[in-house]
Amino acid sequence: MRAFADLLDALIYTRSRNAKLKLVADYLRATPDPERGWAMAALTGDLDLPAVKPAVLRALIEARVDPVLFRMSRDFVGDTAETMSLLWPAPALPPEPAEPISVTQVVERLNTMSRSDAPAALAAMLDRMEPDERFALLKMATGSLRIGVSARLAKTALAQAFGLEVEAVEEVWHGIDPPYTALFDWAEGTGAQPTAADVPVFRSFMLAHPLEDLRVDLAEYAAEWKWDGIRIQLVHVAGQTRLYSRAGDDVTHSFPEVASAFATPGVLDGELLVRGEFQGGEAGSFNALQQRLGRKQVSARTLEDYPAFVRLYDILFDGTQDVRELPWHERRARLEAFTARLDPTRFDLSAVIEAGDFTELEGIRAGARDAAIEGVMLKRRDSPYISGRRAGLWYKWKRDPLTADCVMMYAQRGNGRRSSWYSDYTFGCWTEDGELLPVGKAYQGISDAEIAEIDRFVRQNTLNRFGPVREVEKTLVLEIAFDSIHESKRHKSGLAMRFPRIARIRTDKPAAEADTLAGLRRLVT
Incomplete structure (x- = not known):
């Protein structure tokens, strides 16, 4: 687990694609089977540990630290695994000296345990780890790494590590189960090239x-x-x-x-x-x-x-x-x-x-x-x-997007590097009776400087707090671009936007002059 934790830590702080490819390739060349195979499964999203769910993790940490402290910390950090890895307390009795826990041991233990037995086993492993190892374990267990490495990049790194064509790796990937022993045997020249014959595998689009x-x-x-x-x-x-x-x-x-x-x-x-x-x-x-x-x-x-x-x-x-x-x-x-x-x-x-x-x-x-x-x-x-x-x-x-001027109603902290900013916005339009109803939510389309500008507005104009969400004064207008809009029974406004994103901040426009639901309904296709 130590080498995998070091890999994740390095990947998180590396922006260059080529540098990330080298980090993964170096790890794969230096790590034996089946350890590297399980690591690849985690990097590509193919690792499934059904006994570990987010509710299990919350129960584990809230049994060890003040639940309010955890939730406030989670709100600020923006990531459950990172918050847990930092807050996890040292055990009352230090664990007996033992061999370091490997990725393979984590997978084999959690894959063979029932949902009732898995929490205790997971806690015992966390007790024996350093914070960065706990982070790696929790990310792996939940199947959501979010470290800036796509499945395609991980497969490209594998191909580059052993001088293969990435298309050849993609061709057989879905026909081989983790930890991909046959694939690594072929990569190292100790086995035949796997074939996709008689197997319904995926080919890259x-x-x-x-x-x-x-x-x-x-x-x-x-x-x-x-x-x-x-x-x-x-x-x-x-x-x-x-x-x-x-x-x-x-x-x-x-x-x-x-x-x-x-x-x-x-x-x-x-x-x-x-x-x-x-x-x-x-x-x-x-x-x-x-x-x-x-x-x-x-x-x-x-x-x-x-x-x-x-x-x-x-x-x-x-x-x-x-x-x-x-x-x-x-x-x-x-x-x-x-x-x-x-x-x-x-x-x-x-x-x-x-x-x-x-x-x-x-x-x-x-x-x-x-x-x-x-x-x-x-x-x-x-x-x-x-x-x-x-x-x-x-x-x-693509066809040109539609646009509408909407009023910001709520703001929520983002995730990852945006976890300290209010960067996710819910916005609405006016009914004929002058009521503001939400029509969408967006976090894309604006620069970091504009996010900082809206963040200041949110902090200075908060009306109510609902956990990580803040209700704000209904005075800021956002021009929203979207691909289409449709009738929706799931939304109070009766409308749902397709791919909404923020085109610009309309500080020049009073909120009372924002668009109406009746106007949006005329755009329904």
């Missing part, structure tokens, strides 16, 4: 660059709508079907009707959507899709009310044939033929937009306000399907 101010020739690029759902990869191999999200998470259980309908060997790329209640059977808004996301069990009522389907973008495998090296126009022809063999109630094609030139496409895009359209994709007609982003191949051209 091809991604797009923002178009920004570039104009392209439509003779070289095809245009498609960019749909507002979740990017999905459908895999059917050897009688098994899996649905993967963009991050490589297995979401098959959340969409069983889609998985059961995909029984043709191949690998497809598409957008998972639900039918809209008021869209004539077409794609509904992302707000409707949210009713399906994250559910481990889907009720019959949910399946009926929010039927899912996939709008297909591309094909990676046609049967057992890998077609990723083919140009887009050839893959498109194969995708059309493949789609014709699928259930049309569950799968359809994302249509190519017919436009004579880029100017005409600009006009078509400007008029698109369908609830499920997020923008336009531009794909080079001769582009292969390549993992990640490659300049000049695919571009995303």
Whole structure:
């Protein structure tokens, strides 16, 4: 655990991507199996210790220190693991001298224990550790490191450490369970390269660059709508079907009707959507899709009310044939033929937009306000399907955001480096009766200097405190940019914004002149 704790500590204080890659690579080369495998599982979010939940951690620390002190400290620090690691008291009797606890021992102990036995075992381990080791253990146990290392970066570091192609690592990653012994055997030359044959593994998506101010020739690029759902990869191999999200998470259980309908060997790329209640059977808004996301069990009522389907973008495998090296126009022809063999109630094609030139496409895009359209994709007609982003191949051209002037109502401390600032804001708009109702919450879009400005406002204009949340004087107007707005039964205002972010602080505008709910409802798609 000592080496892993040192690694996390170094990663937290390192901003450079290349420096982080070197830290992880050095650790992997110096650490034996299975220790490094479990560490990689923690870094990539693939480590699951179901016996340890946040409520268990709170109960452990509140049994040892004043609960009020813990909650106030947690509010200030902004991270449970860090707060616990610093507040954890020394045991009344020093523990007997013993060998240092390893990552492997932590995983094996907590994985084999029941939820009733795990808290005592976890406490005993924390008693034997230094604060930074406790931090590493708690982060690992909760599965939320939040240290500025993505799963992709960790896999890239592994590839660089042993001279592998990161795409080759990604190709077999989901077909090997932690602690990835076969993967490290291959990396060190002591074992054969793992194969993804007959295993429904995840392949990295091809991604797009923002178009920004570039104009392209439509003779070289095809245009498609960019749909507002979740990017999905459908895999059917050897009688098994899996649905993967963009991050490589297995979401098959959340969409069983889609998985059961995909029984043709191949690998497809598409957008998972639900039918809209008021869209004539077409794609509904992302707000409707949210009713399906994250559910481990889907009720019959949910399946009926929010039927899912996939709008297909591309094909990676046609049967057992890998077609990723083919140009887009050839893959498109194969995708059309493949789609014709699928259930049309569950799968359809994302249509190519017919436009004579880029100017005409600009006009078509400007008029698109369908609830499920997020923008336009531009794909080079001769582009292969390549993992990640490659300049000049695919571009995303999101539609211009909507804006509204809203009044800040509540503020909450942020997390991580923002834990000392009030940086999360709830804002609202006026009803016809002059009541202010919340319509969204945002923490993105403004600079550190602007956060400091709003933080001063919050501290000087607080009306009430509710734990980490402060209610403020309703005098500060924020211009909010958002992608779309939808009806929502979960919010008192009856509205929910999609991707709200703060465009600017409107110190020039009186709160009474902020937008109304009636005005926002006219923007509902």
